[in-house]
Amino acid sequence: MILNYVLVVDGPAYGRQSARSAYQFAQAVVEQGHRLSRIFFYQDGVHNGSALTAPASDEFDLVAAWQQLSIAHNIELQTCVAAALRRGIVGEQEAEQNQLPGNNLATGFEQAGLGGLAEALLTADRVIQF
Template identity: 75%
Template sequence: MSKLTYTLVVNGPVYGRQSARSAYQFAQAVIEQGHTLVSVFFYQDGVTNGTALSVPANDEFDLTKAWQTLAQKHNIRLETCVAAALRRGIIGESEANQHGLTQNNLAHGFEQAGLGSLAEAMLTQDRVVQF
């Protein structure tokens, strides 16, 4: 079997629905099978996976932290759609400065990107899988 490159598109929120957790489990499986996960693009409500202000209960899975750990270990880009994120109050440092805000809340390891980044992934990765 040949090694493939992947990008995942996550539309589901960090909590409340299963799709983001399923995407994370799929990401782990892709890596375990020897493929390369290049990036995860968080879109629509999926951008909430990138908030630094999510505090799950002690007995709950911390999905944001899990994405951060996976990305750091395997050199994966975690990108939140900047327009969708701004609408939902997920603000990176440069966007906060640009809009005159004194605070930001984008989790470490996540970056904000435009749809052009997703379009590029669709053209350059072997597989793009949406959750």
């Protein structure tokens, strides 16, 4: 039976293990043939969507890994807009609305409200939070 998963990631890209664990879990879900429709980055998890993350050359680039996973398996990557703005992760539209000098939301990520998460929860068979 194929299940539809939604992940909620609260941990930052670096400094804690939760986001990397979420990524490894996401890989396992799709490798097992299940559907991963959306990953919602919340609280400090919004840092996973920063285009300004630059890990050392010998470190795993988690932001790029999320982007590649999204493209390969048609997975939506959403950052909570309120949490992101508080933490300086700004999309193009939000920069314009808030009259900010620039944006730094990584390609492939979009900003959404908690309604985006609620919508995903309605269709998910499993919701896993990291």
